[in-house]
Amino acid sequence: MIQKITSFFIVTALLVACSKNALTGKNQLTLLPEAELQTMATQEYQQFLSTNKVVAASANRDAEMVRRVGQRITRAVEKYYADKGLSEKLNGYKWEYNLVNDPAVNAWCMPGGKIVVYTGILPVTQNEAALAAVMGHEVSHALLQHGNQRMSQGLLQQLGGVALSVAVANKPAETQNLFLGAYGVGSNVAVLLPFSRKHELEADRYGLIWTAMAGYNPQEAIGLWERMEKLSNGQKPPEFLSTHPAEGRRIDQLNKYMPEAMTYYKPGGN
Numbered sequence: 001m002i003q004k005i006t007s008f009f010i011v012t013a014l015l016v017a018c019s020k021n022a023l024t025g026k027n028q029l030t031l032l033p034e035a036e037l038q039t040m041a042t043q044e045y046q047q048f049l050s051t052n053k054v055v056a057a058s059a060n061r062d063a064e065m066v067r068r069v070g071q072r073i074t075r076a077v078e079k080y081y082a083d084k085g086l087s088e089k090l091n092g093y094k095w096e097y098n099l100v101n102d103p104a105v106n107a108w109c110m111p112g113g114k115i116v117v118y119t120g121i122l123p124v125t126q127n128e129a130a131l132a133a134v135m136g137h138e139v140s141h142a143l144l145q146h147g148n149q150r151m152s153q154g155l156l157q158q159l160g161g162v163a164l165s166v167a168v169a170n171k172p173a174e175t176q177n178l179f180l181g182a183y184g185v186g187s188n189v190a191v192l193l194p195f196s197r198k199h200e201l202e203a204d205r206y207g208l209i210w211t212a213m214a215g216y217n218p219q220e221a222i223g224l225w226e227r228m229e230k231l232s233n234g235q236k237p238p239e240f241l242s243t244h245p246a247e248g249r250r251i252d253q254l255n256k257y258m259p260e261a262m263t264y265y266k267p268g269g270n
Protein backbone atom coordinates (compact mmCIF):
# COMPACT_ATOMS: atom_id res chain seq x y z
CA MET A 1 0.00 0.00 0.00
CA ILE A 2 2.75 2.37 0.97
CA GLN A 3 4.47 1.51 -2.26
CA LYS A 4 1.31 2.28 -4.20
CA ILE A 5 0.95 5.62 -2.50
CA THR A 6 4.59 6.42 -3.17
CA SER A 7 4.34 5.55 -6.82
CA PHE A 8 1.15 7.59 -7.08
CA PHE A 9 2.99 10.61 -5.78
CA ILE A 10 5.93 10.01 -8.06
CA VAL A 11 3.67 9.73 -11.10
CA THR A 12 1.88 12.91 -10.06
CA ALA A 13 5.21 14.63 -9.63
CA LEU A 14 6.23 13.48 -13.10
CA LEU A 15 3.11 14.88 -14.70
CA VAL A 16 3.57 18.19 -12.97
CA ALA A 17 7.25 18.19 -13.74
CA CYS A 18 7.09 17.95 -17.50
CA SER A 19 8.10 21.37 -18.74
CA LYS A 20 8.75 22.89 -22.12
CA ASN A 21 12.31 23.80 -22.94
CA ALA A 22 12.53 27.40 -24.18
CA LEU A 23 15.03 26.54 -26.87
CA THR A 24 13.52 23.42 -28.42
CA GLY A 25 9.86 23.95 -27.46
CA LYS A 26 9.82 20.26 -26.55
CA ASN A 27 8.45 18.75 -23.35
CA GLN A 28 10.99 17.27 -21.00
CA LEU A 29 11.18 15.71 -17.57
CA THR A 30 12.59 18.31 -15.23
CA LEU A 31 11.58 17.62 -11.65
CA LEU A 32 13.80 20.34 -10.30
CA PRO A 33 13.23 24.06 -10.34
CA GLU A 34 16.09 25.53 -12.37
CA ALA A 35 16.55 28.27 -9.74
CA GLU A 36 17.30 25.67 -7.04
CA LEU A 37 19.82 23.97 -9.29
CA GLN A 38 21.47 27.31 -10.01
CA THR A 39 21.84 27.96 -6.28
CA MET A 40 23.39 24.53 -5.84
CA ALA A 41 25.63 25.16 -8.86
CA THR A 42 26.91 28.42 -7.39
CA GLN A 43 27.98 26.58 -4.24
CA GLU A 44 29.47 23.58 -6.05
CA TYR A 45 31.28 25.84 -8.51
CA GLN A 46 32.89 27.85 -5.70
CA GLN A 47 33.90 24.66 -3.95
CA PHE A 48 35.38 23.25 -7.16
CA LEU A 49 37.39 26.41 -7.82
CA SER A 50 38.68 26.56 -4.26
CA THR A 51 39.94 22.96 -4.42
CA ASN A 52 41.43 23.08 -7.94
CA LYS A 53 44.21 25.08 -9.56
CA VAL A 54 42.51 28.00 -11.29
CA VAL A 55 44.71 29.69 -13.90
CA ALA A 56 44.48 33.47 -13.53
CA ALA A 57 43.25 35.09 -16.73
CA SER A 58 45.28 38.23 -16.12
CA ALA A 59 48.58 36.40 -16.41
CA ASN A 60 47.98 33.61 -18.88
CA ARG A 61 47.07 33.64 -22.55
CA ASP A 62 45.15 30.35 -22.44
CA ALA A 63 43.02 31.48 -19.50
CA GLU A 64 42.45 34.78 -21.26
CA MET A 65 41.35 32.86 -24.37
CA VAL A 66 38.88 30.77 -22.32
CA ARG A 67 37.38 33.98 -20.92
CA ARG A 68 37.24 35.65 -24.33
CA VAL A 69 35.58 32.64 -25.99
CA GLY A 70 33.18 32.34 -23.07
CA GLN A 71 32.16 35.97 -23.34
CA ARG A 72 31.64 35.73 -27.09
CA ILE A 73 29.56 32.55 -26.75
CA THR A 74 27.51 34.21 -24.01
CA ARG A 75 26.81 37.26 -26.15
CA ALA A 76 25.71 34.94 -28.97
CA VAL A 77 23.30 33.08 -26.68
CA GLU A 78 21.91 36.33 -25.30
CA LYS A 79 21.36 37.71 -28.79
CA TYR A 80 19.65 34.51 -29.97
CA TYR A 81 17.32 34.50 -26.94
CA ALA A 82 16.60 38.25 -27.32
CA ASP A 83 15.75 37.82 -31.03
CA LYS A 84 13.25 35.12 -30.08
CA GLY A 85 11.77 37.13 -27.17
CA LEU A 86 13.15 34.62 -24.67
CA SER A 87 15.54 36.83 -22.71
CA GLU A 88 13.78 36.24 -19.40
CA LYS A 89 14.65 32.55 -19.69
CA LEU A 90 18.25 33.53 -19.04
CA ASN A 91 17.36 35.23 -15.75
CA GLY A 92 19.52 33.73 -13.06
CA TYR A 93 22.41 33.08 -15.44
CA LYS A 94 25.59 34.58 -14.05
CA TRP A 95 28.18 33.37 -16.52
CA GLU A 96 31.65 32.49 -15.30
CA TYR A 97 34.51 30.95 -17.27
CA ASN A 98 37.59 29.46 -15.66
CA LEU A 99 40.55 27.45 -16.86
CA VAL A 100 41.91 24.94 -14.35
CA ASN A 101 45.33 23.39 -14.47
CA ASP A 102 44.46 19.70 -14.80
CA PRO A 103 45.65 17.19 -17.41
CA ALA A 104 42.17 15.64 -17.81
CA VAL A 105 40.63 16.13 -21.25
CA ASN A 106 37.47 17.72 -19.93
CA ALA A 107 35.13 20.73 -19.82
CA TRP A 108 31.65 21.31 -18.39
CA CYS A 109 28.97 23.89 -17.70
CA MET A 110 26.79 23.88 -14.58
CA PRO A 111 23.29 25.43 -14.43
CA GLY A 112 23.36 29.21 -14.54
CA GLY A 113 26.41 29.29 -16.82
CA LYS A 114 29.26 28.15 -14.56
CA ILE A 115 31.91 26.90 -16.96
CA VAL A 116 35.23 25.14 -16.42
CA VAL A 117 37.75 24.19 -19.10
CA TYR A 118 40.66 21.89 -18.15
CA THR A 119 44.13 22.64 -19.55
CA GLY A 120 44.22 18.98 -20.71
CA ILE A 121 41.65 19.66 -23.43
CA LEU A 122 43.64 22.48 -25.07
CA PRO A 123 46.02 20.18 -26.99
CA VAL A 124 42.88 18.57 -28.47
CA THR A 125 41.08 21.80 -29.32
CA GLN A 126 44.32 23.26 -30.78
CA ASN A 127 42.65 26.48 -31.93
CA GLU A 128 40.24 29.07 -30.59
CA ALA A 129 37.34 28.12 -32.88
CA ALA A 130 37.49 24.48 -31.75
CA LEU A 131 37.56 25.65 -28.13
CA ALA A 132 34.44 27.67 -28.96
CA ALA A 133 32.84 24.48 -30.29
CA VAL A 134 33.59 22.69 -27.00
CA MET A 135 32.28 25.56 -24.86
CA GLY A 136 29.27 26.04 -27.12
CA HIS A 137 28.47 22.33 -26.73
CA GLU A 138 28.74 22.53 -22.93
CA VAL A 139 26.64 25.70 -22.72
CA SER A 140 23.98 23.96 -24.81
CA HIS A 141 23.74 21.06 -22.35
CA ALA A 142 23.03 23.65 -19.61
CA LEU A 143 20.53 25.67 -21.66
CA LEU A 144 18.73 22.53 -22.80
CA GLN A 145 18.49 21.44 -19.15
CA HIS A 146 20.05 18.07 -19.86
CA GLY A 147 21.70 18.05 -16.44
CA ASN A 148 18.37 18.86 -14.82
CA GLN A 149 16.81 15.84 -16.53
CA ARG A 150 19.69 13.59 -15.43
CA MET A 151 19.54 14.95 -11.91
CA SER A 152 15.75 14.44 -11.88
CA GLN A 153 16.14 10.83 -12.98
CA GLY A 154 18.85 10.27 -10.38
CA LEU A 155 16.72 11.68 -7.58
CA LEU A 156 13.84 9.53 -8.72
CA GLN A 157 15.85 6.31 -8.93
CA GLN A 158 18.12 6.74 -5.94
CA LEU A 159 16.25 8.94 -3.50
CA GLY A 160 12.61 8.26 -4.38
CA GLY A 161 11.85 11.48 -6.21
CA VAL A 162 12.09 13.80 -3.22
CA ALA A 163 12.52 17.56 -3.59
CA LEU A 164 16.06 18.80 -4.01
CA SER A 165 16.02 20.65 -0.67
CA VAL A 166 14.87 17.46 1.08
CA ALA A 167 17.58 15.44 -0.65
CA VAL A 168 20.26 17.98 0.30
CA ALA A 169 19.08 18.01 3.92
CA ASN A 170 18.80 14.24 4.32
CA LYS A 171 21.50 12.87 2.03
CA PRO A 172 23.95 15.68 1.33
CA ALA A 173 26.80 13.49 0.08
CA GLU A 174 24.60 11.40 -2.23
CA THR A 175 22.90 14.49 -3.59
CA GLN A 176 26.23 16.19 -4.24
CA ASN A 177 27.47 13.07 -6.06
CA LEU A 178 24.33 12.98 -8.17
CA PHE A 179 24.82 16.63 -9.04
CA LEU A 180 28.48 16.25 -9.99
CA GLY A 181 27.69 13.13 -12.00
CA ALA A 182 24.80 14.81 -13.80
CA TYR A 183 27.02 17.67 -14.91
CA GLY A 184 30.09 15.59 -15.75
CA VAL A 185 32.25 17.27 -13.12
CA GLY A 186 35.58 15.95 -12.01
CA SER A 187 37.26 12.65 -11.67
CA ASN A 188 36.38 12.11 -8.00
CA VAL A 189 32.79 11.26 -8.76
CA ALA A 190 31.87 7.61 -8.44
CA VAL A 191 29.61 7.53 -11.46
CA LEU A 192 30.03 9.78 -14.47
CA LEU A 193 26.80 9.51 -16.41
CA PRO A 194 27.10 9.67 -20.17
CA PHE A 195 24.71 12.06 -21.89
CA SER A 196 22.25 10.22 -24.11
CA ARG A 197 22.68 10.19 -27.87
CA LYS A 198 19.67 12.49 -28.20
CA HIS A 199 21.18 14.99 -25.76
CA GLU A 200 24.52 14.87 -27.53
CA LEU A 201 22.94 15.63 -30.90
CA GLU A 202 20.93 18.53 -29.45
CA ALA A 203 24.02 19.99 -27.79
CA ASP A 204 25.97 19.58 -31.05
CA ARG A 205 23.32 21.38 -33.07
CA TYR A 206 22.98 24.41 -30.80
CA GLY A 207 26.69 24.43 -29.99
CA LEU A 208 27.45 24.96 -33.69
CA ILE A 209 24.99 27.89 -33.78
CA TRP A 210 26.61 29.65 -30.77
CA THR A 211 30.06 29.01 -32.23
CA ALA A 212 29.04 30.58 -35.55
CA MET A 213 27.24 33.54 -33.94
CA ALA A 214 30.31 34.17 -31.77
CA GLY A 215 32.28 34.71 -34.97
CA TYR A 216 34.14 31.38 -35.05
CA ASN A 217 34.05 29.02 -38.00
CA PRO A 218 31.78 26.17 -36.84
CA GLN A 219 33.47 23.82 -39.29
CA GLU A 220 36.36 23.62 -36.83
CA ALA A 221 34.07 21.36 -34.79
CA ILE A 222 34.64 18.57 -37.33
CA GLY A 223 38.40 18.46 -36.79
CA LEU A 224 37.87 18.72 -33.06
CA TRP A 225 35.65 15.64 -32.87
CA GLU A 226 37.96 13.74 -35.22
CA ARG A 227 40.88 14.43 -32.88
CA MET A 228 38.71 13.50 -29.90
CA GLU A 229 37.72 10.19 -31.49
CA LYS A 230 41.36 9.35 -32.20
CA LEU A 231 42.07 9.75 -28.50
CA SER A 232 39.31 7.29 -27.70
CA ASN A 233 41.36 4.56 -29.37
CA GLY A 234 44.07 5.05 -26.78
CA GLN A 235 44.44 3.18 -23.53
CA LYS A 236 42.44 5.54 -21.40
CA PRO A 237 39.66 7.34 -23.24
CA PRO A 238 39.40 10.98 -22.18
CA GLU A 239 36.93 11.95 -19.47
CA PHE A 240 35.18 14.22 -21.92
CA LEU A 241 34.24 11.23 -24.06
CA SER A 242 32.96 9.19 -21.14
CA THR A 243 30.33 11.87 -20.53
CA HIS A 244 29.95 12.94 -24.17
CA PRO A 245 30.03 9.61 -26.00
CA ALA A 246 31.18 9.82 -29.58
CA GLU A 247 30.12 7.36 -32.17
CA GLY A 248 30.98 6.99 -35.79
CA ARG A 249 28.05 8.94 -37.12
CA ARG A 250 28.72 12.07 -35.09
CA ILE A 251 30.70 13.69 -37.92
CA ASP A 252 27.88 12.90 -40.41
CA GLN A 253 25.40 14.53 -38.05
CA LEU A 254 27.62 17.57 -37.58
CA ASN A 255 27.80 17.94 -41.35
CA LYS A 256 24.00 17.80 -41.48
CA TYR A 257 23.72 20.62 -38.93
CA MET A 258 26.44 22.69 -40.60
CA PRO A 259 24.37 24.54 -43.26
CA GLU A 260 22.04 25.85 -40.53
CA ALA A 261 24.98 26.99 -38.41
CA MET A 262 26.71 28.64 -41.37
CA THR A 263 23.71 30.94 -41.85
CA TYR A 264 24.66 32.46 -38.47
CA TYR A 265 28.37 32.73 -39.24
CA LYS A 266 29.94 36.12 -39.62
CA PRO A 267 33.73 35.98 -39.33
CA GLY A 268 34.75 38.27 -36.48
CA GLY A 269 31.40 38.08 -34.72
CA ASN A 270 27.92 39.52 -34.81
Ligand SMILES: [Zn+2]
Nearest residue numbers: 195200203244
Ligand atom coordinates in the same frame (compact mmCIF):
# COMPACT_ATOMS: atom_id res chain seq x y z
ZN1 LIG B 1 27.87 16.52 -24.67
